[in-house]
């Protein structure tokens with residue numbers, strides 16, 4: 001029985017534009033490598049949901065976005 005665990009690295013985001021707090025997101029080495037070299041967020045981490053990508057991309061917390069604009073749909 002094998003459990004594959006992908007090692008992750010803490011990535012500190014920019015400050016959230018709404019509450020001013022930055023966040024730490026666990027990203028895989030591949031995600032970090034793609035993102036820091038300028039790949040579009042959807043290419044750097046295609047498996048993440050959009051709110052998670054927004055958090056990495058510009059630091060916006062999904063809950064802050066929802067509080068300000070309502071449902072992200």
Ligand SMILES: [Zn+2]
Nearest residue numbers: 016019061064
């Ligand atoms: Zn926030």
